[in-house]
């Protein structure tokens with residue numbers, strides 16, 4: 001039951017965010033991502049100089065993917081829990097774990113997973129709007 005309520009709330013929150021000026025995805029982005037990827041997603045956030053790898057430019061993901069926004073890849077990269085690392089250590093936090101730790105405290109393990117998934121969808125959706 002708690003699972004269903006959380007799922008419903010997450011859906012509502014998502015619907016509501018679509019009509020607001022600043023979406024949840026944008027707010028979440030500015031909170032958690034802009035320090036590295038920059039306010040506008042070009043990879044020039046203030047923390048970039050502390051990293052070995054340059055934070056990705058998030059504004060040309062469609063262009064580099066033949067014109068289609070690679071939604072599932074972006075989702076999986078942000079989540080990070082199921083990503084196979086191809087080269088070296090990941091410098092970006094594993095957001096699926098970071099968010100769930102937080103969300104599980106409020107919604108329990110199952111509801112937390114629903115909310116975490118929703119947050120990552122909001123972020124992937126927001127990044128889709130940054131494409132040039």
Ligand code: HEC
Nearest residue numbers: 032033036051053054055056074077078090091092095123
């Ligand atoms: C500590 C710095 C840092 C933060 C904070 C950060 N990232 Fe990243 N991100 C990186 C780096 C560095 C890369 C390049 C890949 C790697 O880590 O090896 C990257 C890669 C990515 C990619 C892959 C792009 C591609 O080319 O496919 C996506 C998508 C992404 N980040 C989204 C996000 C989102 C969304 C957030 C906020 C929830 C975020 N990042 C927060 C450092 C960061």
